[in-house]
Amino acid sequence: xxxxxxxxxxxxxxxxxxxxxxxxxxxxxxxxxxxxxxxxxxxxxxxxxxxxxxxxxxxxxxxxxxxxxxxxxxxxxxxxxxxxxxxxxxxxxxxxxxxxxxxxxxxxxxxxxxxxxxxxxxxxxxxxxxxxxxxxxxxxxxxxxxxxxxxxxxxxxxxxxxxxxxxxxxxxxxxxxxxxxxxxxxxxxxxxxxxxxxxxxxxxxxxxxxxxxxxxxxxxxxxxxxxxxxxxxxxxxxxxxxxxxxxxxxxxxxxxxxxxxxxxxxxxxxxxxxxxxxxxxxxxxxxxxxxxxxxxxxxxxxxxxxxxxxxxxxxxxxxxxxxxxxxxxxxxxxxxxxxxxxxxxxxxxxxxxxxxxxxxx
Amino acid sequence: xxxxxxxxxxxxxxxxxxxxxxxxxxxxxxxxxxxxxxxxxxxxxxxxxxxxxxxxxxxxxxxxxxxxxxxxxxxxxxxxxxxxxxxxxxxxxxxxxxxxxxxxxxxxxxxxxxxxxxxxxxxxxxxxxxxxxxxxxxxxxxxxxxxxxxxxxxxxxxxxxxxxxxxxxxxxxxxxxxxxxxxxxxxxxxxxxxxxxxxxxxxxxxxxxxxxxxxxxxxxxxxxxxxxxxxxxxxxxxxxxxxxxxxxxxxxxxxxxxxxxxxxxxxxxxxxxxxxxxxxxx
Numbered sequence: 217x218x219x220x221x222x223x224x225x226x227x228x229x230x231x232x233x234x235x236x237x238x239x240x241x242x243x244x245x246x247x248x249x250x251x252x253x254x255x256x257x258x259x260x261x262x263x264x265x266x267x268x269x270x271x272x273x274x275x276x277x278x279x280x281x282x283x284x285x286x287x288x289x290x291x292x293x294x295x296x297x298x299x300x301x302x303x304x305x306x307x308x309x310x311x312x313x314x315x316x317x318x319x320x321x322x323x324x325x326x327x328x329x330x331x332x333x334x335x336x337x338x339x340x341x342x343x344x345x346x347x348x349x350x351x352x353x354x355x356x357x358x359x360x361x362x363x364x365x366x367x368x369x370x371x372x373x374x375x376x377x378x379x380x381x382x383x384x385x386x387x388x389x390x391x392x393x394x395x396x397x398x399x400x401x402x403x404x405x406x407x408x409x410x411x412x413x414x415x416x417x418x419x420x421x422x423x424x425x426x427x428x429x430x431x432x433x434x435x436x437x438x439x440x441x442x443x444x445x446x447x448x449x450x451x452x453x454x455x456x457x458x459x460x461x462x463x464x465x466x467x468x469x470x471x472x473x474x475x476x477x478x479x480x481x482x483x484x485x486x487x488x489x490x491x492x493x494x495x496x497x498x499x500x501x502x503x504x505x506x507x508x509x510x511x512x513x514x515x516x517x518x519x520x521x522x523x524x525x526x527x528x529x530x531x532x533x534x535x536x537x538x539x540x541x542x543x544x545x546x547x548x549x550x551x552x553x554x555x556x557x558x559x560x561x562x563x564x565x566x567x568x569x570x571x572x573x574x575x576x577x
Numbered sequence: 578x579x580x581x582x583x584x585x586x587x588x589x590x591x592x593x594x595x596x597x598x599x600x601x602x603x604x605x606x607x608x609x610x611x612x613x614x615x616x617x618x619x620x621x622x623x624x625x626x627x628x629x630x631x632x633x634x635x636x637x638x639x640x641x642x643x644x645x646x647x648x649x650x651x652x653x654x655x656x657x658x659x660x661x662x663x664x665x666x667x668x669x670x671x672x673x674x675x676x677x678x679x680x681x682x683x684x685x686x687x688x689x690x691x692x693x694x695x696x697x698x699x700x701x702x703x704x705x706x707x708x709x710x711x712x713x714x715x716x717x718x719x720x721x722x723x724x725x726x727x728x729x730x731x732x733x734x735x736x737x738x739x740x741x742x743x744x745x746x747x748x749x750x751x752x753x754x755x756x757x758x759x760x761x762x763x764x765x766x767x768x769x770x771x772x773x774x775x776x777x778x779x780x781x782x783x784x785x786x787x788x789x790x791x792x793x794x795x796x797x798x799x800x801x802x803x804x805x806x807x808x809x810x811x812x813x814x815x816x817x818x819x820x821x822x823x824x825x826x827x828x829x830x831x832x833x834x835x836x837x838x839x840x841x842x843x844x845x846x847x848x849x850x851x852x853x854x855x856x857x858x859x
Contacts, residue, residue, distance in 0.1 A: 286760050306763040313764045319757035323779045333765035336775070384766065 243292030267431035270441035465502035486548020507571035517568030609832035628833035660743035668751035726808025743788035750784025
């Protein structure tokens with residue numbers, strides 16, 4: 217009965233146990249009067265794949281640009297393994313960036329693009345050759361070493377940009393929506409390759425994206441940004457199952473937001489009642505559509521079940537599952553995701569109490 | 578696809594313009610270069626190449642042509658030295674003052690060429706601003722004559738007039754350099770100096786070639802600046818053409834010089850265009 221409904225301390229992924237590689241501390245950024253980031257704090261662990269997820273205008277690209285050094289913080293500090301990063305010019309920071317539109321040098325060949333970072337550091341030519349070849353092999357672009365960037369496809373440019381950013385062996389790689397310019401199939405393939413590469417190299421990735429599916433499939437942890445603020449930082453399972461705020465619950469997947477009123481440990485919304493740890497007053501809860509089960513059989517639950525009758529109003533076929541819209545006698549409507557066949561009129565439904573998650577507004 | 582009639586209607590005015598005001602006059606000029614003038618100043622319509630032979634035989638023409646090229650070359654070099662850093666600064670480091678600075682460079686182009694050339698006369702002359710100042714500061718005791726009516730004055734005036742023409746294509750080329758390239762360069766560890774040499778310079782070379790071509794070709798054919806501030810030692814090839822068409826009344830010889838100059842300039846334009854193509858990418 218007494219489940220922790222609050223989204224307190226999310227379980228740590230194994231990666232976050234090691235000490236922070238990059239630490240963003242209370243960083244704010246203003247352009248004139250426009251506040252783009254406010255009080256933004258974030259840690260990236262050694263070897264971790266962290267996605268910064270958010271809609272356009274959420275400040276995610278600005279955060280990346282602050283870390284790379286293309287913009288200066290208005291407030292706060294950025295640290296990298298005991299060094300103050302935000303006071304260094306971009307060329308002295310040991311992070312590398314994969315740009316959204318790759319930003320390959322058009323006047324240099326693929327080889328020279330990848331060699332750029334080594335050459336400006338005065339690496340001897342023989343080492344440049346071997347390391348560039350190694351980097352190009354890693355992204356399977358050896359055959360194109362002497363091609364001009366303009367002559368290769370978008371996916372290939374992406375690989376070259378990746379090789380160019382990795383050749384300097386950064387401890388942290390920043391990726392600014394690197395896959396957004398690719399078509400869907402290629403994007404899925406590149407997601408897999410990126411993830412594999414990241415595991416093999418053990419380099420921490422800070423991956424900026426607006427695509428929640430991408431973030432869910434690739435990340436060790438996701439930092440969800442909204443209106444220049446960090447809404448939640450957690451691993452994908454936690455962020456899905458235990459969203460901290462109503463925004464997170466709605467942004468990641470689909471959900472039913474229940475605007476309930478709590479009296480004496482019982483929350484009530486649209487005729488449905490469930491026990492809660494929240495104090496008296498209004499409270500918002502998230503209930504995923506797949507957590508509502510049709511039929512008389514209760515879902516397995518430790519914290520008890522809530523049963524109710526509702527009428528099926530509409531349904532949408534979505535391949536493996538169907539999305540139903542049901543209406544309680546009170547007129548309150550809910551979404552239900554089910555693989556059940558048939559179903560019509562008045563039916564029984566149930567959900568477990570632990571699936572109703574309290575969220576901040 | 579556009580209908581045929583539309584295409585003809587659209588292309589007719591420019592074609593007519595080119596035919597009437599470019600091809601026709603040039604053809605007439607070219608024809609004249611093969612005719613001769615009698616001592617009684619009659620133009621004889623008789624095919625011969627005596628004008629071209631005279632050009633090669635009388636040393637003064639070649640001398641003046643070489644001087645013109647030297648002056649044009651110096652002007653090109655100076656306007657590149659002034660225009661390139663200016664374009665770089667305005668494009669990359671001017672920040673909020675970018676528009677203002679750009680306009681300041683452009684504004685002199687609104688002022689008549691003649692006025693700007695005359696301005697130098699009042700600055701460089703014996704009673705001019707510069708000489709008065711030098712004497713006032715007791716740097717010199719008497720007016721310096723070399724300032725006005727010399728190749729120096731011509732170079733100075735032409736550089737002043739043509740630097741904006743050099744600036745513009747360089748600035749345009751720099752504005753077209755995607756800023757993420759500059760960021761990528763810094764991101765990969767390149768200092769601002771490295772970034773300039775390895776990214777900005779190579780990508781702005783086509784603009785610099787275009788700008789250099791402008792100032793070279795325009796100053797090579799200039800006749801007003803040498804007329805106003807050049808004096809006898811600052812005479813350029815166009816002044817000779819002007820006098821041949823005017824006082825000397827030797828249109829055929831003037832036409833021959835013009836034809837040679839035109840071929841020279843066309844060859845130059847072809848060469849620089851190829852150079853630009855070689856340097857520009859995508």
